Amino acid sequence: MPLQRQLYVQIRDLVLKGRLLPGERLPSTRFLAKELSCSRNTVLGAFDLLFAEGYLEGQTGSGTFISGVLPEDLGTIAQALGEKGQTGGVRSGRGLSKRGLELAAMEKRVHRSHRVFAPGMTDLDSFPFPLWARSLARTWRYPKDEVLRNPDPCGYAPLRKTIADHLRAARGLQCDWRQVMITSGSQQAVDLMARVLLDSGDQVWFEEPGYPGLRGPLHSAGITTVPVPVDAEGLSVEAGRRLAPSARMAVVSPSHQYPLGVVMSLRRRLELLDWAIENDSWVLEDDYDSEFRFSGNPLSSLQGLEAERLQRSGQAGRVVYLGSFSKVLFHVLRLGYVVVPEDLVDSVAAARALLDDRSSLLAQPALADFMAEGHFSAHIRRMRRLYAERQICMLENIRRFLPEYLEVEPDETGLHLTAFLTDKVMKKTTDREIVRRADQEEISLSPLSLFYASPENIHQGLMMGYGACTREEIKQGCQKLAGVFMKAVT
Incomplete structure (x- = not known):
């Protein structure tokens, strides 16, 4: 050789x-x-x-x-x-x-230091850090005994109460504060619920394409994830019944599917809830960025829709609701929560105490104060307007500089757009190669193909975040990306 x-x-x-x-x-x-x-x-x-x-x-x-x-x-x-x-x-x-x-x-995701087009990143320059610092100082200058002595493994009670109030008003959930349990993020919540509700070898419907960060905790618990295709109405329940009729859980992001951005239709939501009841299965609802909806009111959650139906039937709930503050406030906060059905509260709390004593309490009292003072809701309103403007700017510049290479449509929610490669590009290269080349130009993208588990279903595209980008950075980023495409296809 x-x-x-x-x-x-x-x-x-x-x-x-x-x-x-x-x-x-x-x-x-x-x-x-x-x-x-x-x-x-x-x-x-x-x-x-x-x-x-x-x-x-x-x-x-x-x-x-x-x-x-x-x-x-x-x-x-x-x-x-x-x-x-x-x-x-x-x-x-x-x-x-x-x-x-x-x-x-x-795990194949890459975390880069540059922020241009990084999916899932928020605008830190717009976060009211002076108000946050005030909440930190107020809660930790003379901390309460309940913070320092034998804290509840399910989280700081005032924060759980504040979250429950917010979810009832903003997301249509029907829950008592005791059903809310603080976690270190969605991945920890998935790991906890998989170990409590599922047995090793059980099958779970998983959106195809779907977020790899949630597939990992399921896999580590010995769960088999079955890729179920997502269409224009969300996860296909019909396909799920065909691929894994005895699945014990469905993991979905109905309000803003990740990464495609599809919103699950009411018809499909009802179909999914019916399947869960018929099959004695669970639905894990990942509601990761529903606060940033740019037209109309935020859609009601699956959990809230289920609760309305259960009041009439008297059946027990099947939906477990996940939320996170990473996409709403700032990424390194590492605080999330899970809302469990009422009859599971004691069992999940006991398991939580054994598996992981508690999430860090450093930020929990401050976040409770920050929300109680109204700063959380005010920040969401400001950022909703800002992100809507940035999405419009992103669409305009993609259509101006990249029409030969990318096809993209507006999205009513979120912090990123998913743009599909044109036929011209796919004849010459792949989304992963474009991501590799763009990284050398300090442009951070995610290849759509990364989110598929089945090779035969893969579509080629780019996830392009705009949350952390100014209008000028979006324009310059699209211009530089056009140069990357030009070199890749010639």
Whole structure:
């Protein structure tokens, strides 16, 4: 085998075995050539192959790095390497379980420092930090005993009461504050509910495409996720019945499907609730950014719709509601909540105390004060207007600078737009390659193909966030992205 090919294979294998990690910097080609006693052209040729296949990425003036978005077959190859190892049939990887290997290969999202078009990011410049600091100071200058002594594992009671009041008024939920339990985010909530409500080996309907961050906790609990296609009305209940008729749960984002942005129709919502009752199954409702709806009032939640029906029938609730403050306030706050059916409160509280004593209490009293003072609602109103303006700006600039490359429609909710690659682009490249090239221009995008579990269903597109971008940054970002596309398709 030529030296160039040997070097390419050896570096690729180090990546696939996890010995070279995403984001890790490689030595310079000049240094490697000297160390290996070979021509620098040999090293450059090997690097070119690795760049072309997506294993490496370069940053001008900063060096060469292991790519954060690795080739699509990484999970399969890495698992095969881990199971076979070097000794033929003995699993390597420092004793990782099969589940551990699968989890390590499953997560492919990349977190970048630059903010242009980063999906899910909020505008920190507009957050009222002086008011937040005042709430922090007020609650921690002389903290109450209930914060410091034997706090409730389900969370700070005044915050749970404030959240319940907000959900009843803004989202149409029907719940007592005791049903609200504070978590460290949606992923922890999913992990908790999977362990309480499901058994290892149970099947769960999962939106296709869907948010990988929620698939991981389910997988770690031994749950089998069944990809169920999303159409113009939301998750297809008919397809779910066909693919997994005995599923024990459906995980959905009905108010603003992630990543496509579809709003589940009333007909489909009722169909889903009927299925849950008939099948003695659960519905996990992820309501991650419903506050930012730009036209009309926010849609009522599945939980609220179910509660209206249950009052007439007397049946127990089947919907578990998830919410998070990351998309509403700021990402690093790491506070969320889960609203459980009333008859499950004691059981879930007991399990929570055993699995995870409590979420951090540092921010909970301050957030309760911040909401009680009216700052939370005022902030949502301000940001709703701002994000609506930024979405319009994003649409205008995509249609101005990128009409040959992207097809996009307005969205009534949220912090991102999902734009689909045109046929012209798909004949030449993929969304992952565009994301890799855009990253070199300090543009942060997510490839739509990343959110599909079934290769045969994949659509190509880009998730483009506008929450953290000014109007000028949106314009400049679209111009730079047009240059990225032009190089990729010519």
